[in-house]
Amino acid sequence: MIFVYRLLPAATALAVGILYYAQFENSLSYPWIAVLGTLAVMIAAWLMSRTRVSLVDMVEKMLPTFLLLGVLVFGMLLSEGELARWAIIVLAVLSSFLSLELLFLLSFTPSRYPVNGLSHVNIALVPFILWYTVSTSVGLIAFLHSSKWIYVALVTIVSVILFRTTGHPGATKEQNVVWMFIGGAVGLHVGLLSVMLPLSMAVQGAMACLIFCVVLRMRRYLYHPIPSKQQAWMEGLAALVLIITLITTSRWL
Incomplete structure (x- = not known):
């Protein structure tokens, strides 16, 4: 068998x-x-x-x-x-x-x-989940004039699920609950931002991925082994440069 x-x-x-x-x-x-x-x-x-x-x-x-x-x-x-x-x-x-x-x-x-094998895979799937969720939702709003609030709610729910299922193995149940609420807040803000910014579907998806992944990465600094301060500054600067580049080089609709 x-x-x-x-x-x-x-x-x-x-x-x-x-x-x-x-x-x-x-x-x-x-x-x-x-x-x-x-x-x-x-x-x-x-x-x-x-x-x-x-x-x-x-x-x-x-x-x-x-x-x-x-x-x-x-x-x-x-x-x-x-x-x-x-x-x-x-x-x-x-x-x-x-x-x-x-x-x-x-x-x-x-x-x-492998140690935490599925956890690592789940984190790797996050950008793809967010990109397809956000870019498709933005496209449906533009082409079908569907409700913006349904889209915002969808992104919020997806964010809550992702924050819960990608939690650090060393996190307690109470910490996971807190991070679920934080995930909901991040998803709500990402959804609202995507509704307000007149950018293309692909760029909206990329923006959502960057913002969401930055917050997920920040969570990693709460658990041992904690990455170095130099790495934190480099990652933060890289994320900021990518976000600014997306906003300034993308064609506004």
Whole structure:
């Protein structure tokens, strides 16, 4: 039976790629074909982790991957051109395989599981989740004149989830609750800023990623081993330069 589980990450990732590709080829059935891919990853994660990892721990470790897959389905609405479509498919396949592979190691061979492996993957997924969430939402507001408040609420909810599921392993439950509220505040401000700034979809997404990741990085300085002050200044300066560059070089609409 373990042989079947061993093949499950690769088989599920392949199924995700096929289903996402099929969704692009059958736009009238949106979003149900792609949703099947997301459900396949959820089912595979549950099958591998049951009786080995608690359901709560599994959901907490895999939620960013589930969220990314859902956001990629959302991003299909405004994806134009082969490059944009293949970017979504490849990202969905890679994130599914990597997360499920690490979950397999955690469930069946813990000695081979990299320390905080899924936590590191979850942090790496944050920019992609934010970029597709914000850029697609801004595009829908511009093209469909959809409610701005729905978009702001969406970004806020996504931010709360990301701050909770990317918490430092050494954080207490009380600290995680505090960071969830901070995440909500950051998401609210990012959403409002994106609504007010007349910038393109891609730039809005990039701005959201930068602001959000700066706050996430600041959280890291509260836990040991604490990065050096020199590194902190270099990271802060780099983030400031990137934000100023985006604002000053982008075409305002």
